[in-house]
Amino acid sequence: MSKRKIDVRIRNWRLLPVGTGAGVYAVGRPIESRRAICMAATLVAGDNSMVSGQAAADLWGFREFRGQVDVVRVNSRKPRTFWLDGEGVIGRHKVVVHRSRHLPREDRTRQHGIPVMNVARLFVDLSASLGDKPLYESFKAADRKGYLNKTELARCAALGRGWKGIRRYRKLVYRRHPDMKDSASPKEGGFLDICERYDLGRPVVNRRMGRHFPDFLFENEGLLVEVEGAEFHSGRLAYLDDTHRENELRFKVRQVIRFSSEEIDLEPEKVASLVKQEKAKCLLLKSLEASAA
Numbered sequence: 001m002s003k004r005k006i007d008v009r010i011r012n013w014r015l016l017p018v019g020t021g022a023g024v025y026a027v028g029r030p031i032e033s034r035r036a037i038c039m040a041a042t043l044v045a046g047d048n049s050m051v052s053g054q055a056a057a058d059l060w061g062f063r064e065f066r067g068q069v070d071v072v073r074v075n076s077r078k079p080r081t082f083w084l085d086g087e088g089v090i091g092r093h094k095v096v097v098h099r100s101r102h103l104p105r106e107d108r109t110r111q112h113g114i115p116v117m118n119v120a121r122l123f124v125d126l127s128a129s130l131g132d133k134p135l136y137e138s139f140k141a142a143d144r145k146g147y148l149n150k151t152e153l154a155r156c157a158a159l160g161r162g163w164k165g166i167r168r169y170r171k172l173v174y175r176r177h178p179d180m181k182d183s184a185s186p187k188e189g190g191f192l193d194i195c196e197r198y199d200l201g202r203p204v205v206n207r208r209m210g211r212h213f214p215d216f217l218f219e220n221e222g223l224l225v226e227v228e229g230a231e232f233h234s235g236r237l238a239y240l241d242d243t244h245r246e247n248e249l250r251f252k253v254r255q256v257i258r259f260s261s262e263e264i265d266l267e268p269e270k271v272a273s274l275v276k277q278e279k280a281k282c283l284l285l286k287s288l289e290a291s292a293a
Contacts, residue, residue, distance in 0.1 A: 035059070037093050050073070050116050051114060055068070056070070057126060057138055063134070063137075072099070080096075127165030191225065191227050209249060
């Protein structure tokens, strides 16, 4: 739409500006609902921004909040504040734009059609700003609504120490999933989820074996399971290290199997089936060893 056509519609009150020079308009009548305010905030902020903080918790419906709208995006140079006002909005609403260098695609979703932060990642941010009681009550409310995904919680729990609030976040997650305390990465958390979902039994996580700390050990069967991302297999030296490690571990157990993080995420049923198959083989070998002894 050309600038002239926009100007005509503004004069005819068909487009009502939301803020000064924002290029965002209400159509036909001023906006007043909280959802419309949040949508307008992301449009004005631009550049793939999304609602975060307590405003996002309000959008998800597990914490009521009517204060400023926090918006986050990757390429904002510094925090900035603007106001939604003018003919296109009822009242005056403060919006604060934050910058985050780490906003993977998994952190971004939509609720009611509005770009908003993923619930698991949102609780990392809330852990840095809310008090203990409101944080715990919000976490419980999100759990009751079915918003907490174990794999996503594990992914965010693996964020580094530099994240403000990460310790409080991990306490919340570990209270809900005690088995994650031993899990060193989100991919390991995904395998534990498969074990629980497909009744594979609970393996021992990261137990020392000589100079190695293998991912998972099914003690009764003597089966080791390693779960690794693509970055662990790039280059000849990495390949040689992995091969040497696996051969050393084979002296201590009956079988070692490996899965990629992609298999854990995309093919959980196949992973569970293979683990069950290898466990059965290990039990058979165990009985043969006992007979021979």
